[in-house]
Amino acid sequence: MLRILIDIYYKLISGIILNCFLTAVAILALWHNFVTVHFRRRHDYRDTRSSRTHIKRPTSTTSGGGSRAHRSGSISSSSPLNDEGNLEEDPENNIEFDHTITSFETRPDEARTFNECNYEGKPTKELEDNPFQDILAAEDLKLVPNLKYYYAQYGIAIEEFEVETDDGFILDLWHLKHDDEKSLHPVLMLHGLLQSSGSFASSGRKSLAYFMHQSGFDIWLGNNRCGLKPKWNKSKFKNGKRRKWDWDIHEMVKFDMKALVNTVLEKTQYEKLTLIAHSQGTTQGFYGLTNGEVLYGDDEFRLADKLENFVALSPACYPGPLIFEKSFIKFMSLGIDHKWCFGNKSFLPMMLFAKKITKGVVIIPFMSYIMFNYLFDWNDSLWDRPLRDRHFLFSPVYISNKLMQWWLSPSKHKVSFKNGADIMFPPDKTWLPVENGAPVEKPVKPHLNSTRQNVSDFPHIMMFIPRQDRLINGEKLINHFIQHESHSLFKIWYIDEYSHLDVLWAHDTIERIGRPLVANLRLPKVSNKEATIEQ
Numbered sequence: 001m002l003r004i005l006i007d008i009y010y011k012l013i014s015g016i017i018l019n020c021f022l023t024a025v026a027i028l029a030l031w032h033n034f035v036t037v038h039f040r041r042r043h044d045y046r047d048t049r050s051s052r053t054h055i056k057r058p059t060s061t062t063s064g065g066g067s068r069a070h071r072s073g074s075i076s077s078s079s080p081l082n083d084e085g086n087l088e089e090d091p092e093n094n095i096e097f098d099h100t101i102t103s104f105e106t107r108p109d110e111a112r113t114f115n116e117c118n119y120e121g122k123p124t125k126e127l128e129d130n131p132f133q134d135i136l137a138a139e140d141l142k143l144v145p146n147l148k149y150y151y152a153q154y155g156i157a158i159e160e161f162e163v164e165t166d167d168g169f170i171l172d173l174w175h176l177k178h179d180d181e182k183s184l185h186p187v188l189m190l191h192g193l194l195q196s197s198g199s200f201a202s203s204g205r206k207s208l209a210y211f212m213h214q215s216g217f218d219i220w221l222g223n224n225r226c227g228l229k230p231k232w233n234k235s236k237f238k239n240g241k242r243r244k245w246d247w248d249i250h251e252m253v254k255f256d257m258k259a260l261v262n263t264v265l266e267k268t269q270y271e272k273l274t275l276i277a278h279s280q281g282t283t284q285g286f287y288g289l290t291n292g293e294v295l296y297g298d299d300e301f302r303l304a305d306k307l308e309n310f311v312a313l314s315p316a317c318y319p320g321p322l323i324f325e326k327s328f329i330k331f332m333s334l335g336i337d338h339k340w341c342f343g344n345k346s347f348l349p350m351m352l353f354a355k356k357i358t359k360g361v362v363i364i365p366f367m368s369y370i371m372f373n374y375l376f377d378w379n380d381s382l383w384d385r386p387l388r389d390r391h392f393l394f395s396p397v398y399i400s401n402k403l404m405q406w407w408l409s410p411s412k413h414k415v416s417f418k419n420g421a422d423i424m425f426p427p428d429k430t431w432l433p434v435e436n437g438a439p440v441e442k443p444v445k446p447h448l449n450s451t452r453q454n455v456s457d458f459p460h461i462m463m464f465i466p467r468q469d470r471l472i473n474g475e476k477l478i479n480h481f482i483q484h485e486s487h488s489l490f491k492i493w494y495i496d497e498y499s500h501l502d503v504l505w506a507h508d509t510i511e512r513i514g515r516p517l518v519a520n521l522r523l524p525k526v527s528n529k530e531a532t533i534e535q
Contacts, residue, residue, distance in 0.1 A: 007242075007344070014343035017335075019350055025328065026367065029374035046105055046499070047377035050467045051320045053475035055095075055494070056482065093482040098495040098512060105381040106468070106497045136384050139204050143361040145393040147174065147201055147221075154205065155179075156213065163263045165255035167247075168236030169225040173263060176201075176209060176219040184218040185308075185523055186268040188260060192279030192314075193407070196228055197221035198394025199278065199504050203387055208276070208504065211514040218268055222260040224252050224284075226346070226398035245345040248406040249280075249417075253287045254295050261306050272308040274521060275459075278504060279472075282312040283417070287424060289459070290431040293448045304432075304449070307459035309521050313503040313513070315463050317425045317480075318473040319418055323408070328375055333408040333418065336401070347401045355396070365389035368396070376471065378499050382506040391505055427480045432458045437486025460522040461490040464513050466498035491520055 088097040140153060148158045159175040174197065178184065189209060191197045200221060201209035213219045225247065237244055264273055277285045288295065288303035289310065296302060323329055335341035346352070355364050369392055373379050380388050409416040415423050425431070426447055433451040452458060463481075465474035474494075481490050493516060498506060503513060 003242075010339045010343050011345075013340045015350065017341055018343075018348060021331075022348070022350060025371060025375070029367070029370045032374045033370040046379045046381060046468075047470060048106060048468050049321075049470060051470060051473045051475050053473055053479070055475050055478050092487075093492075094487050094490060095478065095482070095492040095494060096516075098493060098497075100512075101497050102508065103381045103497070105379070106499075135205050136386060139387065141386055141390075143365065143389055143393060145360040147198055147394075150204055150390075151176065151201070151210075154210065156210075161263070162231070163259045164233055165225070165259045167251065167255050168233040169255065170231035170233065171225060171256060171259060172196075172223040172227055172229075173260060174221040174223075175267075176213045176221070178213075178218070183269070184216060186218045186220060186264050186270050186273040187212055188220045188222050188264050188273050188275050190222050190257075190260070190275065190277040190281030190284065191224070192281055192316075193403075194396040194399060195278075196223050196394045196397050199391065200276070202391045202394055203384065203505060203509070204390075206384065206387075206507070206510060208509060208514055208517075211510050212276075212518070215514075215518050217274075220260075220264045222264075223397075224256045226400070228394070228397050230346075230398050242344065245400040246402060247400055248403045249283060249287065250295070250406075252403075253284045257284050257288050257303060258296075258299075258301050261303070262301070265306065272306055272524070274309040274311065275307050276311040276313070276517075278313040279316050279500065282315040283317065285310050285312065286315065286317055286431075290425060290447055290449070293450075304458055308524060310459040310461050311517055312461065312463045314466055314469055314472060314500050315474065315477055316417070316472045318421045318427075318476045320470045320472045320474075322376065322470045323418055326375065329408065332404075333410050336405050336408045337411055337414075342401050342404070344401060347399050347404045348396075351396055352398055360393055365392035368392040372501075376500070378501060380505075382497065382502050382508070384505075384507050387505075425480075427476060428484065430484045432485055432489060434458065434486045434489065437488060455486055455488045456522075458489060460520075462493075462517060462520055463490065464493045464495065464498075464503055464517075466500060466502060467494060467496045468499040471500050 086098070086100040088099060089095075090097070140150060144150070151158050157177045159177055161173040161175065163171040163173050165171065189197050189200045191199050198221070201207045204210060209219050209221065230244070232244055261273065261275075265271065275285055285303070285307075289307075292302050292304060323333075332342075343349070358364050366389060369380070369388060383391075405414070405416065407417045410419060412419070414420070426445075429445040429447040431447050432449060433446040434455050434457070435451055435453050437455060461481075463474075463477070465478065467474075478492055478494065481492065493513075495503075495512060498512075503509065506512070
């Protein structure tokens with residue numbers, strides 16, 4: 001009885017505080033949107049700075065080492081404002097720098113680390129000359145919070161599965177079916193914080209999910225616990241209402257990741273799959289790869305043994321300046337550990353309640369965008385604007401307050417993303433040690449994984465890092481890989497113009513991420529027997 005009364009107390013007090021907080025943020029966001037649209041010369045402010053970390057220069061002194069090659073590269077979905085020579089390769093460190101600028105509003109305000117490009121005097125040609133506008137014009141702009149509605153129009157059926165984790169949570173797993181029964185390489189997509197994996201597919205024919213499907217891959221959209229509709233195995237949660245929300249990133253990696261990966265492999269009869277993750281999904285991926293020996297313990301499951309490729313979009317291993325500078329994030333950080341402020345169950349339940357009563361299609365998509373815009377200084381400069389509201393049909397989702405504590409807690413007694421990233425992802429240790437892996441032939445300080453003989457014993461890692469993403473410190477992650485990991489293990493794309501969500505929703509995502517991704521995947525060789533069966 002006492003516990004029930006305490007829960008009611010927390011719910012009432014936190015409800016008052018959070019409702020006042022959300023109301024204030026909503027009013028400020030509406031005012032910000034009104035002013036930027038009607039009074040500012042620039043349509044919408046966008047913070048185009050990067051983090052304060054600088055990418056280290058190549059240090060090789062061998063013949064040809066340390067050099068960078070410039071080459072022209074067309075981004076066919078829009079006319080670039082800068083001249084040819086917009087792609088710069090660093091073959092020594094396996095990094096490609098994409099300096100292409102397609103929108104005046106998104107050009108970097110700072111000098112680049114390695115070279116300075118002059119954008120002044122360039123013609124302002126943006127999305128209106130997009131040759132893919134015919135594809136966009138064919139999209140159904142009706143707002144329906146169900147991917148099946150849109151993908152049925154493309155002739156793609158979506159299967160829905162429920163996957164139970166070892167600790168009793170029911171996860172949603174969506175499968176984009178193919179007409180034929182050929183065995184195709186499986187790709188699991190995993191979403192970011194407060195999102196569902198609908199974010200990979202909401203752009204329709206211009207989404208990564210659709211592009212990968214049409215490129216001949218077996219696409220599975222995985223969702224973490226609770227998600228759009230919380231579900232549990234009730235037999236495992238008798239008298240355990242609090243336990244339903246007693247989880248954070250550790251359980252999501254230990255149980256959710258394992259359940260999703262094993263289910264996809266079981267249904268496709270493959271030994272390994274490709275994981276494509278965004279933001280928080282990349283945190284789960286890197287956590288499972290680097291700390292699996294401790295996290296999974298005596299369990300036979302090891303994430304490193306189940307992945308052929310790991311594609312990290314806006315990888316979140318280290319916090320960026322926004323975590324420490326933004327007033328509202330600092331406010332949340334100060335109160336996140338207090339149950340009377342944020343409660344002890346789900347995070348911001350009123351936000352999800354409002355979405356539920358409006359069916360998610362009235363006001364919520366617009367309000368979600370302007371609040372993201374106001375709070376993070378992101379905008380839709382690079383997005384297909386007719387699809388903007390559709391993107392927010394599949395977010396926000398239910399998460400636990402404990403998960404948000406893991407992200408933002410300032411407590412010195414907790415290991416959080418804000419203050420403990422270097423503990424989980426030590427920047428000066430080798431995470432994936434390989435024998436004779438140049439340039440780290442004999443890692444002095446391996447983290448937890450034992451040294452493996454070949455690079456192929458670990459997943460092939462591809463990272464797409466937006467320069468304008470100040471929510472994470474992608475530059476610090478780049479420096480870690482070029483200094484402490486075998487260069488045959490990874491490839492990095494560093495995109496000047498992109499921000500945190502542009503890797504999913506930019507109008508040219510297929511050209512700048514989709515095609516390079518497919519071209520660089522490490523795929524298992526098809527045996528003669530399998531080839532005969534497919535024929």
